[in-house]
Amino acid sequence: MASRPNILAISLDFEDMVKEISVDLWSTLKSCANVVTASSAEQATELLGSLHLQAVLLTDAAVAKGTKYENVCNLLSTYVQNGGIVIMCCIFSNFIGPDEFDNWLRQRWGLNWLFSDYHRTTFYLNPAGENLSHKPGLPNSYSMKAVSLKGVEERSKIYHPTGASNTQSLVFSSQPVKDLSQAAVAYQKVGNGWLGYVGDVNSEKESTAVVMAMCGLVKGDACYVCGEITSGEEKKPLLSCSRCHKAAYCSQACQKKDWKRHKAVCRASTAG
Numbered sequence: 001m002a003s004r005p006n007i008l009a010i011s012l013d014f015e016d017m018v019k020e021i022s023v024d025l026w027s028t029l030k031s032c033a034n035v036v037t038a039s040s041a042e043q044a045t046e047l048l049g050s051l052h053l054q055a056v057l058l059t060d061a062a063v064a065k066g067t068k069y070e071n072v073c074n075l076l077s078t079y080v081q082n083g084g085i086v087i088m089c090c091i092f093s094n095f096i097g098p099d100e101f102d103n104w105l106r107q108r109w110g111l112n113w114l115f116s117d118y119h120r121t122t123f124y125l126n127p128a129g130e131n132l133s134h135k136p137g138l139p140n141s142y143s144m145k146a147v148s149l150k151g152v153e154e155r156s157k158i159y160h161p162t163g164a165s166n167t168q169s170l171v172f173s174s175q176p177v178k179d180l181s182q183a184a185v186a187y188q189k190v191g192n193g194w195l196g197y198v199g200d201v202n203s204e205k206e207s208t209a210v211v212m213a214m215c216g217l218v219k220g221d222a223c224y225v226c227g228e229i230t231s232g233e234e235k236k237p238l239l240s241c242s243r244c245h246k247a248a249y250c251s252q253a254c255q256k257k258d259w260k261r262h263k264a265v266c267r268a269s270t271a272g
Contacts, residue, residue, distance in 0.1 A: 005054035009037045010042035012062035021205040022090045048075040055085040055215040061096035064104040081191035089198040093147040112151040120145035120168040123159040123184045125262035130155040132187045140261035144207035146199035148182035157183035221252040
């Protein structure tokens with residue numbers, strides 16, 4: 001029996017809050033992986049050096065503030081450069097200021113990602129998002145209150161606003177989102193590894209699917225709709241999209257159900 005992958009969650013400031021808010025994510029992760037939490041720099045250092053990790057989740061922003069956790073940051077950088085995955089998620093974007101975030105992304109990761117708009121709206125899966133948009137199980141769109149980013153490459157934008165996005169508030173009147181160049185979810189190649197960002201501040205259920213995809217815990221050889229790994233009672237191989245050959249389905253019924261979501265991604269990936 002294959003061993004379960006290891007996920008390291010680094011929660012140096014708000015471990016209890018993270019677990020309270022991100023119940024769905026924690027439950028889903030634990031269903032298929034070993035989830036280990038580091039609540040101190042010493043624990044993070046030890047685990048980064050001793051475990052074979054599938055991914056690291058930065059569930060709060062402590063590591064990005066000042067130089068207190070410089071050693072942990074150095075280990076994270078080395079881990080990503082060597083092929084690892086680090087994801088800023090849960091309440092990371094809740095407790096960090098724009099200057100701290102911008103400086104950390106630039107100095108630590110060499111990225112010009114900048115904190116931008118903060119509001120609730122419906123964000124859409126980016127059909128040009130080459131780095132993650134083909135993963136199964138990602139919703140075509142969902143509403144979230146998020147801190148969006150400027151400066152993200154088009155192929156690294158996973159969820160972004162479109163012309164159909166309007167601000168959603170119980171206090172203020174709804175307005176069209178003006179800056180459509182931003183991204184609420186991003187996934188960028190850094191060295192031989194990946195850096196992910198999920199700006200959702202409330203850990204919406206749909207964000208669980210996003211984090212799972214970033215962690216590589218969604219099987220690419222499963223049906224994009226129901227998760228089956230074979231087709232029909234006879235256990236035949238999965239059907240694949242005849243155009244992009246990336247999306248897989250256990251039946252024509254599942255393929256038809258997913259077409260609304262998949263068609264934009266499919267057309268973008270085969271354009272030109």
